[in-house]
Structure formats: C-alpha cells, structure tokens
Amino acid sequence: MTNFLDRRAFLGFGAVMLGSGLLAACSPGAQPNQVASGPAGPVGDPVRGGTLTFSDTESVTSWQAQKLGTYSAGNLTFHTNVFLLYFDPYQKKLQPWVAESWTKNDENTRFSFKIRKGITFSDGTHLTPQIVAQNYELFGRGNEKLRIPVHPQISRGYDHVEVDGDTVTVVLSKPNQQFLIDTTRLNSPILGAKTIGLELEEAGRPENHVGAGPFVFKSQVPNQSAVLTRRTGYRWAPASSPNQGEAYLDEIVWKVLPESGLRTGALTSDQVDVARGIQPSDEATIQAAGYQLLLYRPPLGTSNYAGLRVDNEFTKDPLVRRALVLGIDREGVTRDALTPSYPPPISILNVNNANVIDVAGDFSYNPDKARGLLEQAGWQRGSDGIREKGGKQLHLTVPQSAQQVALGPAWEYIAQQWRKELGIVLDVRNDPSFAAAANNDVNVPIMVSRTSIISLGQSFGGEGNVALLGSAPELTALYTRELEARDDAEFKAVQAEQQKALIKGSYVIAYFEEAQTFGASPKVHVTFQTQTYPDFYNAWKAR
Numbered sequence: 001m002t003n004f005l006d007r008r009a010f011l012g013f014g015a016v017m018l019g020s021g022l023l024a025a026c027s028p029g030a031q032p033n034q035v036a037s038g039p040a041g042p043v044g045d046p047v048r049g050g051t052l053t054f055s056d057t058e059s060v061t062s063w064q065a066q067k068l069g070t071y072s073a074g075n076l077t078f079h080t081n082v083f084l085l086y087f088d089p090y091q092k093k094l095q096p097w098v099a100e101s102w103t104k105n106d107e108n109t110r111f112s113f114k115i116r117k118g119i120t121f122s123d124g125t126h127l128t129p130q131i132v133a134q135n136y137e138l139f140g141r142g143n144e145k146l147r148i149p150v151h152p153q154i155s156r157g158y159d160h161v162e163v164d165g166d167t168v169t170v171v172l173s174k175p176n177q178q179f180l181i182d183t184t185r186l187n188s189p190i191l192g193a194k195t196i197g198l199e200l201e202e203a204g205r206p207e208n209h210v211g212a213g214p215f216v217f218k219s220q221v222p223n224q225s226a227v228l229t230r231r232t233g234y235r236w237a238p239a240s241s242p243n244q245g246e247a248y249l250d251e252i253v254w255k256v257l258p259e260s261g262l263r264t265g266a267l268t269s270d271q272v273d274v275a276r277g278i279q280p281s282d283e284a285t286i287q288a289a290g291y292q293l294l295l296y297r298p299p300l301g302t303s304n305y306a307g308l309r310v311d312n313e314f315t316k317d318p319l320v321r322r323a324l325v326l327g328i329d330r331e332g333v334t335r336d337a338l339t340p341s342y343p344p345p346i347s348i349l350n351v352n353n354a355n356v357i358d359v360a361g362d363f364s365y366n367p368d369k370a371r372g373l374l375e376q377a378g379w380q381r382g383s384d385g386i387r388e389k390g391g392k393q394l395h396l397t398v399p400q401s402a403q404q405v406a407l408g409p410a411w412e413y414i415a416q417q418w419r420k421e422l423g424i425v426l427d428v429r430n431d432p433s434f435a436a437a438a439n440n441d442v443n444v445p446i447m448v449s450r451t452s453i454i455s456l457g458q459s460f461g462g463e464g465n466v467a468l469l470g471s472a473p474e475l476t477a478l479y480t481r482e483l484e485a486r487d488d489a490e491f492k493a494v495q496a497e498q499q500k501a502l503i504k505g506s507y508v509i510a511y512f513e514e515a516q517t518f519g520a521s522p523k524v525h526v527t528f529q530t531q532t533y534p535d536f537y538n539a540w541k542a543r
Helices: 008-015 072-079 129-141 260-268 282-287 318-326 330-337 367-374 408-423 432-438 458-460 473-484 489-502
Strands: 023-024 034-037 051-055 087-088 091-096 098-102 109-117 159-166 165-170 215-222 225-230 251-256 274-276 290-297 304-309 387-389 394-398 425-429 446-449 508-512 516-520
Touching: 034 251, 051 072, 051 260, 072 215, 072 225, 072 251, 072 290, 072 408, 091 098, 098 215, 109 260, 129 159, 129 165, 251 425, 260 274, 260 282, 260 516, 282 516, 318 367, 318 508, 330 408, 367 408, 394 446, 408 508, 425 432, 458 473, 458 489, 473 489
Parallel strands: 051 251, 051 274, 394 425
Antiparallel strands: 023 034, 034 290, 087 091, 098 109, 109 165, 159 165, 215 225, 225 251, 274 516, 290 516, 304 446, 304 508
16 A cells, blocks of 8 residues: 555654544644544534434443443443543543542542532432442442452452542552542443442343433343433533533434444445444445544553463463564554554554553564574474474464454464464454453463553453463562552553563564544544543534
8 A cells, every 4th residue: 555654654643644634633732543534524513413323343231330341332331421530532631520629649549539519310319429439339349249240440459438528538458550540441430329239130231220421221122222312401521521511412323233344334325324343445435435434543552462371382482472473564464454544553552642652673573583483492394384393283373353343354464474474373263252262261372452541560460361361470560560650650651661571571462553443424523532432422413
C-alpha cells in the first residue's frame, strides 16, 4: 500500500491519517484519539430524537458487574450506569461524576469521595453515600452466600469502607496507586439496592438491572438483540461531557451480528447505523459506499500483544521466546495483512498511552538472529523444514477472538512467516471454546490480548494472570512497586521499567497498535469513551 505510515510519522501525528480523513476530538485543544476517514458525519447543533441501531460481535450473557468481562458487554451496558469518577478520554484526566470531589493520602491506602446529591436510580430510589458504600463493600469482599465474586481490582488490599455524612472513604490494608482509575472501570458501576442484593444469576438478568445512567434496559431477544431507552430526567453527566441533560437519542437498538461481513453489509444497506469491528479488507468498501470509517485508539491501554507462557514446554526457554519476538515483520503485517489503521507498535503500551516509551528498536525484525537463537536452543530443521528437538517438532498454537477483527489476518500472516523463515508450525485456532479454555491451559504457548485501563503488573506479574500463567520474580517485584507508587510520576517511571523488562525478557510479542474500527452512517455523530465504547449519550442522528 502506497500510503503506509511508518512509526516515526505515527508518533509525530499521534494517529494515523487515512486517505483524506480528518482528526476529530470532543474537547478543544485535546489530543485526539479518534480518526475519521472518508465521508464525514453531520455537523452543527445536536438533533434530539430517533433510534440508533448498533451491531456488535457477540451476545452478553450476564449484566452482573463482575461478569462484564467482554468488550461487547461494555458497548451494551456502559450507558445504563454511573461511576464514582470519570476518565475523560480527550483531556486524559480524571473528572468528577458520582463523586463531586475526592482526596487520598500519600500512601494510597485511604480514598475519600464526597457524593453528589440529586442522583436517582432507574427504579426511583436515591443514590446515597450508604448505597455507594454497600457497592464498594460488595466489590471488596464479594458475597459467598449470593455467589458474587470479589472485584479483581477494587479488592486489592481492600479492608473496609466508612461513611461520614456525604463522604465515603475506602480504606485499604496495602497501597493501590491505581485505585482511583479502577473506580472508572466497566465492572465498577454504582448500582441500586435491588440489584446488589440479588444472587449472581438473578443480578445478571437485564430486567433486574438498576443503574443510574442516561439509558435504561427496555427489552431483549436473548443472544440476538437488546433495546435501551432514554432515561427521563437524567441530568448528572460528568462535567466535561458536551451534553448535560437527557440523552439526545430516544432509543438504542443493539444487535448481535457475529460475522464481520454481515456487519458491513448491514451498514451499507442501512439496516444498522453503526457497525463495530470493520475488518481490514472492508475498510475501502465502507468509505467508497459513502459511510464513515471511525478509528479509535484507547488513551489508557496496550497495543495488541501476545503473552508467551513461561511454563509451557516450548516457550519456557528464553531463547525460543526471543526468536519468536524477533521473527515477526511488523511492517509487513501492517502492509500486507492489515491496513494503515493498524501500524507497527512501539511498545507493549498503546502509542496513545501517556506512559508509553519507544522500545521498538528492541524487537525489530531480525530473522537471521531468530534462526540462530533457535539453533542455539537445540531446535534444528528436519527434512521437511520444520524444526525439531528430541524427536518433537516445534509446533505452536494461538487462539483467536472475534472481538478484534484484525487478529485473524495478522496471525495468519505471522504463521506463514514463521513457517517459511523460522521453520516453526503455528496453528491459528478460530474456535471460541478453545480460546476460552486457553486462558488457563499451559499447553497453549501463546495467548493474545489487548486491554484498556491497564496495570502491566497485574497483567504479567499478578497472581493468576492469564497472559503468562506464571510470574517472573522481576515482574512480580515491579507489580509491587506499581501499586506502591506515590504519584503519577512515580507510576509512569515504574511502567517504563515494566515495558523494558517485558521486552528484554521476551515475555510478550507486541505486533500492531490497538484500534477499534467502526463503520457509521453519514447521518450519525458519534464519539467514544476511554475504553473505546461508543458514547451513545452524546450521539445523535441527523434527520
């Protein structure tokens, strides 16, 4: 492709410019995360009314907060909820929401929140400091009787919660520098008493969901679609939101269309207004047909990466891991398998992350060195060209996910490259059940991922992490330092060390920059939240 943009240009502009696309941001002077390509959406004053139909990749099986683990769950449920704090994706800083102000101690063990007055839940009950405390007690301890698990982030060092007038204080037994950002996560909503008092399965039913967001659940066809309707009287958006009243749209119709080709077809035939997950091969089709191609990069998150399991029979050898890291032509992945929407990464962190450092030179393509490392590790090419040792071939597997449409083409390209250049067989498994089982199966040597609101320590050094299924002592130590960082500057410094350690130890393969790609009708105005969910609250449709 002649319009391929190298990583230096990418860093200089902060985003990829596709064709004649323009950068669009919500806030004046903000660094943009969003790229629009092809026809532009509507401009001018927002229009009230109408229904927006959105197509997604998979169904949402539970609305219970601790079960909101998929990206699709965020697309569907985020706007039915409110959170203590809000991370503005364009200003890239925390903002008040349910908490109108907050303080913390230097040790990051006491976090106090002054709760905003006047917020009500969808069942008419009031959001009070007491209900906030009950939510955080449930996050911190779980409830064995109701089978509610602990919150994986809020529970880190959770001790107790205190209520003093309109102030709620969460007390930890050990530092957690990331606690404030953890309050903004999808699985950290403040829910009504009815919902948090239910057993796990009942709390997961959408009809039992009592939130305080700008939309409420109306109806569903299980595993196929759901309808959200505008919340009458909503007036407690984060201060930085352009809209401060009720949502502009009357309804959101959310549809499940697992096949990417069907989502593209539904968009171009005007059956849906916004389609999530436009595959690279359809980008030109979308634009040529007169539809918007919207590309959004998370301001808090990682690039697309693969964790190399440290206890797997193949990847426990650092020499093999290093060979795999050096054996990928990332510019070729972008150029030949994907599009400029997915440029080569500069680190394990996404290029839009404020804490990213450029370590791309430490994992640049070097097939000669990769071959030498494999031979040093005892893996020799057999008569069929496949490397073997002790009568066993170097045969790897990697699971795929429909949640990121670029994964399949990228890994098929990598598989061909490893087979030809390195003598490694890689099976790309597009089986959802295999992918789910691979989370905890050490026999699967490579685990793909990308995450928003990221703790590198938790993902690679924390107990029970699924990326490595183990923790090297250096990564565990860095995780402790990450949690104990006294301020953002110290946290940033630790994350710089983590990025270097992950690449130096060849624990991860970073292979393209993370982006969520959406197709949208030229009649739709839509921007995105920090975790790349569409901002339905501020969305509107021209008539």
